[in-house]
Amino acid sequence: MSTIYILWLRQLKRYFRSKPRIIGSLGQPLLFLVALGFGLGPIFQKAGGGNYIQFLAPGIISMGIIFTALFSGIEIIWDRQFGFLKETLVAPTSRLEIMIGRTLGGATVASFQGILILFLSFLVGFRPENIMILPFAFIFIFLTALLFTALGTAIASVLEDMQGFQLIMNFLVMPLFFLSGALFPLNGLPKALTIVASINPLSYGVDGLRDTLTNVSHFGLFPDLLILSVITGIILVIGSYLFSKIQI
């Protein structure tokens, strides 16, 4: 337990000490909220979609979560290159404990980032439908954070250095985000896009969050929760396995 705690604490300390990183990673979501929210808002309204900011905010919150979460997981590459990973791996603790501690730490940090963006979205006019179910939104925030931290860990366990990072961003993270229904409703899309969106785990995170925040859902709250939990579980297992195989 203490091992998990100290690893969790380490992630938090690292996060809160890098203020530029926190502020920097709020810039992009804010830009998206303002540019897309106000830019596409009128058209969205005309097309009968309602208030676009209300629709968009949960998607942008998810975006902030996945970027921070994935980056937290991928930090293992830095730890490997700057030597700190060795220190953790020769210690008499199981790799599973190390992985759990790190992942919980990363997920906590990413959730915090998500909540910051939620507050930020209040500034541009976003309002949750029902304050009573806000705690359920946190469940989706945390699950999404957990999923993508574990994914980052899995990726970092097989990557040797940061050179593959761009590849991951452009061929995994960006597509996951853009094809998740974060920016547009999933109704009436071309068939191929519908299929892609329905196998994209982030779609369920975004949809669940949108449901709990604004009471609009594509898949339904229960399927969202179930599918997101199952996928998170699977990625956690894969991440732990790959992490346990790291050799230095």
Place this chain on the structure above:
Amino acid sequence: MLAIEVKNLTKEFNDLKAVDNVSFEVQEGEIFAFLGPNGAGKTTTIKILTTLLRPTSGEISLNGSDPIKEQNTVRRSFGIVFQDPSLDDELTAYENMEFHGVLYKVSKEIRINRIEQLLKFVELWDRKDELVKNFSGGMKRRLEVARGLIHHPKILFLDEPTLGLDPQTRNHIWNYIKSLNKEENMTVFFTTHYMDEAEKVAKKVAIIDHGKIISQGTVEELKKNTKTDSLEDAFLSLTGTTIREEKSNNLDHMRMHRRIRY
């Protein structure tokens, strides 16, 4: 009793034999120097002994346990100071020490005492709350040595522990390690390029080159066998005077970048 026993250890990377059929023994409570030119296979051997790498073949035993099959038992029994930096730069000196203590399950009371004692010993106590990234190379090295000693391991691995330290600090650190070796009967396994250091502290020496052990015994025996009068001359007569090239890896590039950046 044997602290370390290695029989016919071999490690291959693709087509390169980094460690080639190496055998040696280290007695409990002994200070053992593992010497060799750059790229000879020292660090690879240490990585295998400390469970970071799996050997291609061979048998190893640390305190009677197998580092491959009984990883956790083995990990509890040793401490290591790595050749490369392994501190978390974004944490303070104290936090680095505490992190280590918790990972090794040192009880809180002992942990607090030892961290204070060790940080005072390496003269970093007044800077304990500073982030490690603001430390000089020598300070980081001292902190790493101090960290490796928190859990009072039975076997201490030191991979070039005094690299880049001034004679005063080297002397200071070796005196402490020697006293631990005496008081706690701690086995010390170290590598170094400072032959005078090895000559002064090591009871037994093994010299490795191109992945093979080419000579081992006490310092006296080595000098006698090579008809030389210092360990440095014995070392040179055994390994030759050509300069070795080490293959660079991503790590070296990264470090280079970091040095340029800061």
